[in-house]
Amino acid sequence: MSSNNRLKNALISLSDKEHLLEISKVLLKKKINLLATGGTAKYLKNYNIPVIEISEYTNFPEILNGRVKTIHPKIIAGILSRRDQDQKTMQLYNILPIDIVIVNFYPFDKINTQKTYPIQEIIEKIDIGGPTLVRSAAKNYRDVIVIVNFFDFKLIFDSMTNHYISIEKRLYLAKQAFLYTSSYEKSIAQYFTNEDKFDTKHKKNLFPNQFQLQFVKKQNLRYGENYHQKSALYIEENNLNPGTISSAYQIHGKKLSYNNISDADIALECVKQFSQPACVIVKHGNPCGASEKRSLLKAYISAYKSDPISAFGGVIAFNYIIDTETAEEIIQRQFVEVIIAPEINHLSLNILKKKKNIRILITGQFQKNNEQIDFKKITNGLLLQENDNSTIDIKKFNFVTTRLPTKKELKDAIFCWNIVKYVKSNAILYGFNKTTISIGSGQTSRVDATQLANIKAKNRGFDTIGATMASDAFFPFRDGIDKAASIGISCIIQPGGSIRDKEVIECANEYNIAMIFTQKRHFKH
Template identity: 40%
Template sequence: MSVRRALLSVWDKAGLREFARALRDHGVQLLASDGTGAFLRAEGLPVQTVSELTGFPPILDGRVKTLHPLLHAAILARRDQPEHLAQLQRLGIEPIDLVVVGFYPFEQVRQRSGDLAALLEFIDIGGPALVRAAAKNFPWVTVLVRPEQYGEFLALLRRGEIPEEFRRRCAAEAFARASAYDAAIAAALAAGQEELHWWSRSYTLVQRLRYGENPHQSGWLYGEGFRQCFRQLHGKELSYTNVLDLDAAVRLILEFERPTIGILKHTTPCGVGSDDDLVAAWEKALAADPISPFGGIVVVNREVTPELARRLSELFLELVIAPAFAEEAIELLRRKKNLRLLTYDAGAIRELLHEEFRSVLGGVVVQSPDTALLPPGSWRVVTRRLPTPEEEAALRFAWRVVKHVKSNAIVFARADQTVAIGGGQPSRLDAVRVAIRKARDVGVVLTDTVVASDAFFPFPDALQEAVAAGATAVIQPGGSVRDAEVIAAADALGVAMVFTGMRHFRH
């Protein structure tokens, strides 16, 4: 397919001058929207504007510019239909072979401003119409929707032919871009609505990952929001599992205001410790399970100090993430060339915690995020004995952690550290036993600890084994048909138990 005439209408002028000049050097006639035409003329390029072609100026403050049959006919005419070509000839319309469009920056403006009236003016109408027309007619028309496509197009133009495979690929990307644009607009207008008949989200490719969850799988990362939340300072490229671990790590650490360190493996916590001294917090986090952190993820909610960096460098870790790193800490950790160091922006992350979704066969499941912890009035002591102040502090700490452990989940803790964690088990009794066994394996004593359970105890057995191991207080949602039996067992054992009324399953 040869290219004789091109229509250019872009908001982002990056690379446009060079691209348009290259088109002219190949004898392509330039047609442009009035704004793009003014830019090209200022660069000394001959161009016909849409208003000059149609004899119809932009109206309604520019809301109507390119919505004209002379343009759309020139794009949509089938070159293999004699009647289409005859109609164009009778109307004096020359076909358009290349359409280059860049939409109004609705997504970027939405990030900067919540003013709906102003936002509406950045909903592009004419641009998507041109793109859809050109993409529909890809057997004869090429459509480009981002500057990164210019180079490949020009390389093909220099060879003298724009193959149909390229035009089809560009058409697919054009429809995807239009769909993403509409999805962003729909999401903005539906903000605050919990249930929608049509649900769609669209994300831009950020990077191709080294592989998926396993080396034989392919993987990609989508979503510009990810770049707003994280910045990599050092180390290998992120893997698929690194991205999932990052997500889990920051969700965990945002639960804590005190200086806190979390250690995770395969998205689940191995240990969490809080202390004004970060090295002490690290030791507390590590004490619960000194084996699992090998090859794990460390997340910190304070700047990483040189002292902490020295301790971290003693272990093989995949990734360390923190709000900041002291310069000396970076230099120490950079000695491990493959260790990934990232900073995170807590404010940006909190802004994105408004919905969660996961793919399932044939669709997605969507939910509001589990950001609630202990709403006012949810703390209810159901036993005769009240928790002591020390136990209450430990219960609140354990409750923050257990919601981030895979269900069924059990956390033994003290006021500022996890002591043993059992998660991902098919029964609550199994989760208790796993935690107890892990503690015994590393010589950790469970005496005078508290226990958090992400869901109710269906029978007294798990509670009884936890208390036998050394727990003195329990926090759980309640809600079992056997709550009375479990409460009676707690009273018989002399432990305090709190119901929160809120379950924290994690699958």
């Protein structure tokens, strides 16, 4: 089914004029008359494009410093008129039917939220006429084509024949228009919510009665968690900081998958915990190797050697620029899915490009993660919680055993505590010289996680005498301490808080193990 209207008149009002000339030339080639607001008309006239300025057509000037430009009966009626019902009224008032409306708004959602603007300056950037034009055209989609982005203009006009557009395409464009105006209104509402000084109770409430999410699609992904699942990556376009996987750009390799991005996010957020050159390798949602050393090369080699079997096909994250020595070592040592770093030089990139499928993500300079809310989708619902952005404060540590940790043990304890936060619960982690040597992850009991860490350390031939243990939650019984002592663990860092803490501390004292209570748990599910 097609609309019977021949396209004669188009109204154009563009804040972003990047594609304005191309759009105008296509319309003129199809012998469609152009009407435009003052700024758009001036731009076209500079390029000798024939155009009728709206104020000339309505015989009414733009007033109130541009606040009123297009809201005039001859414009709105020209868009809303039903071609099969309103002809007499249109003729009586000499109103032209407007067949095409092409509009984009001032990008309110692109305002730099890090900079403070006077509210009056912000208010003047709120578009009133543009959304009115778009909503009017979308409402009358059977008779009017509404376009709010250049992609849709190309899609429609490249396939248009004999000035006709199918009703299906018109309905699609109307949907796009309402999505556009809805997104625009939400960005304005968010600004006013942030500025609201009256509703202080709401402002302090992390969990409002209504929780709205707005993300835009960055890219389709290769597949989901499994080959039969489709997937895509959506990002917070209005709150996108450098130094994240969401803002990273891919400079080499195959298309990313759902698992690639999930693991890359864990690896990156984990490696950002360290100030010295560090490497974190993640596989299936868990760190399997991590190290902090004086050079990136040493950090990578140590992280890889801590669990080379799990590192196969893993995701590697660095917190420093990738040098040529490290790039060569990666190529020689292992098969890797994704490499993430803040920067990479061209020599290192050329080395890594020898493997055509390695996905290389560059994040830019790291910034502190200030996200307040973390959420998880459940069936027909959403779980919200405060983000676990807590930093280590040694002043809040409780040293609960007779023997205090040595300086080296304390450094290893802090290193292990930074890593275990990213391991799925129940989590036990062993570290030595700021390198992981065994990780027991995702077990349903803490003693099993400890036993798993013991087995992995033994199987890989690590000397665990003098190593440090981190536990993401308290020990409910002393059995975990007994197992740790059996392989020579000399220091344990854990939250504390069990009703059997006294028994656990006494057990540590029996083995002359130094124990630290952080008073903060790091469950991860």
